[in-house]
Amino acid sequence: MASPLTLATDTADPDGRIVEPRKLTRDLPHGWATLIRDWDRTLRAGNYSPATRYNYLLAVAQLARYLNTGDDVPEAAAVRRAQVESFQAWMIETRSAATALNKHKALQQFFRWLAEDGEIERSPMEHVRQPKTPQPMIPIIHSDDTRRLLDVCRDRDFTSLRDKAIMRLLANTGARLSEVALLHIDDLDMDRDIVRYHGKGAKDRQVRFGPTTGRALSKYLRIRDRHRHAGSTRRLWLAVRGDRPLSANGIKLMLRRRGLAAGVAHVHAHRWRHTFAHEWKLAGGDTGDLMLLLGWASEEMARRYGASAAAERAQQIHARLKVGEHG
Structure with a gap:
């Protein structure tokens, strides 16, 4: 201790x-x-x-x-x-x-x-303006690309099963990279298919995952039990070598490596988060429910995420409504 x-x-x-x-x-x-x-x-x-x-x-x-x-x-x-x-x-x-x-x-x-604390009378930051930051349009990751990434993890070795479970969880729940990286085994409820994320601002939330993700997690947990360093940490993701857990940076490098192998460019966790928001809005999902699932406190985040696919959503809605084609 x-x-x-x-x-x-x-x-x-x-x-x-x-x-x-x-x-x-x-x-x-x-x-x-x-x-x-x-x-x-x-x-x-x-x-x-x-x-x-x-x-x-x-x-x-x-x-x-x-x-x-x-x-x-x-x-x-x-x-x-x-x-x-x-x-x-x-x-x-x-x-x-x-x-x-x-x-x-x-x-x-x-x-x-x-x-x-009484060390200064006034903050020098009072009239310092925040720097303006461009809002880059982060492209969503299409289902075909996710399928290609999962295909390069088709082996049944420890690394493949771990990486597939990580990608399934990112795609299925839209979680932040840090939230997935810092998961503990106890954060998974495999009886109810629920994961508990520890979000920003000490805000925990529970998110349900689907049966395909559940199977991927179950397979990883079984092979994790046989890992030589399984008892060294309660953190969910183990590194291949050594007794340290896999870090957020380690997951970032893994996604980049898998992307190169699959021929998918610019693979990173946040693309799945944007995709989750896009598909939720496309299916007519409620903004308030989306905020709860993704751990947002402001509707501004709901507007920002999935913005790169807003034109695609608008085109699909336009085609469905057939505006201007009646009469």
Whole structure:
């Protein structure tokens, strides 16, 4: 069992690896490192997920390093709007607008906490505008492509059965990559064919899976029981070698590898999530029910997902209604 000190200082990155905040701050001045450590305590008390905590702490550490121009890094209380805007512009140039937006949101939370804790009077983020991010049209993945991907997993070895179960679950439930990656064995109810996902914001939800997905999961669970490291973790997905569970990044690489083998380009988990939303709307499914199944709190997400296939839905509805062809 981890010691109280370890539990109090460790956090995890999005793939579930343990990362100590002091490793993120080891080259920073004491003042910054102390604030980041103390903020992490507040985030833990607020039950923020390990991945969110990691990304929040990383953003603050990156800002501090950016402000280090060779002289002393300014204290957090001395940071001004222009410095944050310069950091944000640099993030857009060297990473992307989407990454810069994530850093913006993290820094908003950090400086708000500093103000609430009495370290600063006003946040330098007050008049810093969020970077505008383009909304790329993510293409859905058609059933023929999914079939081709599943065909390259037709063997009965451990890797094939695991990869087929992962793809079936992604396609059948529209879950996020991180939600599928972090599943535990106990999250599967094989009697009722239900999976429990641990979504963003500590929101759990239950989603039913179909009989084909159930069979794929059953076959994987049986061969998992025979894996040499089956007892090393309760996480559902095991790596082929070693006693570590398969990470989200490992699943991402697996999908890319299977896509190359199947001749399907740009295979990633979110395409199935968009496809799920598209097919749900095409079948006349209720938006509120879709939000519950996919773990959304805003209708904006329901409008955004499946948008790449909106024209296809409109054409099919137009053909069915035969607008302008009567009389």
